[in-house]
Amino acid sequence: MFVHDTLLNRLKRGCETMAYPAGPAPALPDRHGGALRVEAAKCQAGCAACVAVCPTEAITRPPNQAVALDLGRCIFCAECIKACPAGAITQTGDHRLAVRRRDDLVLGEAGREQLRLAVALDAKLRRLFGRSLKLRQVSAGGCNACEADTNVLGTIGWDLGRFGIQFVASPRHADGLLITGPVSKNMELALRKTYAAVPEPRIVIAVGACAIAGGPFVGHPQVNNGAGALVPVDLFIPGCPPHPLTILDGLLRLLGRLEDAPRRS
């Protein structure tokens, strides 16, 4: 009898929601690699081996300048790491990747070897959204991987609801948009209309390489190379797709809820 079964099973299993952020973050898969670190100072003169292998042209090295890796365009294929003879690009294993400004995703020169992680919203927006953030999700050319790993945050293991974050069924009920996909030309109008339908003040979160810069489809005439071309973006979460932990970290960081964590544990 399933009623008896399910109740018994639930009691036996106890709470399955992870302790994070009060406890330690779950480990990324060992082959994941996490964020990248780029030390342009290590680059050999005239070398552009990484530039040639990058599938999304995320890496540039203009003559006589330092190499620059745009983690917003990066799909984390790690080809550049294999190609680099100087070990200038390394994986840090860090799941934290979200930033507030597009420019903060560009790594390489001295002092900018790693991401400048997102700071929280200002005090006024934090007061409004800090304990209740309702988002409308717009998939605009997304391949259903970013969508799936955003969706998974609603499952019992992650339980996004405990932070007051929820995906709602109407832009009228929303405080902002969470956008995935490179914003196909065919979704441009729908995205603009959805954005306009969200009452102010509103925030926009771009999840995944596509939504930040077009991902594997960058440069195709059928896409807009990311949401930033159409709407102002407040939070960029890189990855292809970002691990659910990376997305959660970004959301909590934006709401200023991560600094609180050590105090509660």
Next chain:
Amino acid sequence: MNRATPFALLTNGTALQWTAVPEWPLADFLRHVGAELGRGERLSSLFGVPEGGALRLVAVLAFDAGNTLAVGRSQPFAGSFPALTATHAQAHLFEREIWEQHGAVPENHPWLKAVRKDHGAGPAVGDFFRVDGREIHEVAVGPVHAGIIEPGHFRFQCAGEEVLHLEIALGYQHRGIEEALAGGPHRATVYQMETVAGDTTIAHATAYATALEALAGAEAPLRAQWLRAIALELERLANHTGDLGALAGDVAFLPTASACGKIRGDFLNLTALLCGNRFGRGLVRPGGCPQDGEPERLAKLRERLETALAEVQQAAAWLWDAASVRTRFENTGHLHAKQAAEIGLVGPAARACGLVRDVRFDHPAGWFRFAQVPVSVWPDGDVFARARVRWLEIQRSGEFLREQLDTAPEGETLAPLPALAPDALAVALVEGWRGEVCHVALTGADGRLRRYKITDPSFHNWTGVALALRSQAISDFPLCNKSFNLSYCGFDL
């Protein structure tokens, strides 16, 4: 295959010279294709290949019973052609696509309108089929949906609660994948193949790799083929488990919904254990698999697999045990076997109508030549049947992985890929979790890709959703739609 056919026969995952593909005047080509479809054969793909200012049509037929594929082509022609759709509904979307991509008009096509509307200001919405009458009302849903779902537009013609007709307009996700492949493969191509449908990364990447390997006259090392099969079944397990949970959620049966949401993630994490990415990015490459699984890793995989399988067994048992679930699943969204065969339905949706078709069984390639998975079939054609087939497949995939993880072939997993043969055509089918993924690659004289055709199972199956909704209550749409769970981006390309 012992009956005579004018088509060139080839095995899944192989190539033949472009000149060896039989060529007929357009009228004969259409007659031959029509004749095979009339015999009950399946249209895996039908597409145009531009030649100068003219167009050729190429048909890839699946002779499932004969375990072989058949290809043929027309001579170049200009202008219009008589629509096959008038007599063979399987060609319906293919002919609309040919019209959209190349401008060749399929004459007497019963419903000729855009499929994706390339380069337009908007997607493929436009004139919808309308039912007129005093009691009739129209309901428009999408493109942006209530949950975290890809965009698509659904237009219902209803009499009260009852849906008389549903028309599905897609194209919102169009990213120009096929167009970008011309002159390829390019540096970004394999990454685009992995994201044709991001939840079907392994199936699409395997089809792409197999097509290229066939053109290069090479075969991936045996251990790579084995790894691809393992990853393909993990992909199926994750998605089928997620679907069972979502179906449970749609009928407000929360125990299975919440359990399966988590277990789905556990299966995705097994894929991540192999390659670092939950969706299998980087696992499959033309020439093999770049990352091998060392014994400790595979032992850990095996151990975690057992846990997840035991949990999904429990969650599914609740679902089948609940009368409240059965009453909602049974007789909802019904599709007859005859309809399914007519529209060329594939995958679990077809098997849930009693059709015995599964690429792994009918057209085995790669590791499936050596290790078979029984075809899971259920006869009823309703939501219950589609859920049930998924559960049967979860069990079969679990069994397959248990057996295969113990019998891994030794050796390398990656070999360099030789240059692609010029002027050759390769066909690769893979049974993805939604059904048949079909990739057709054609090279030019320079050995670069001249035309590349991708057919996601969703391309065949969206029509099934529309048919299943007829005379259903509109409130059952979410449940019916979820029971198919088709891809928007895989269709839109």
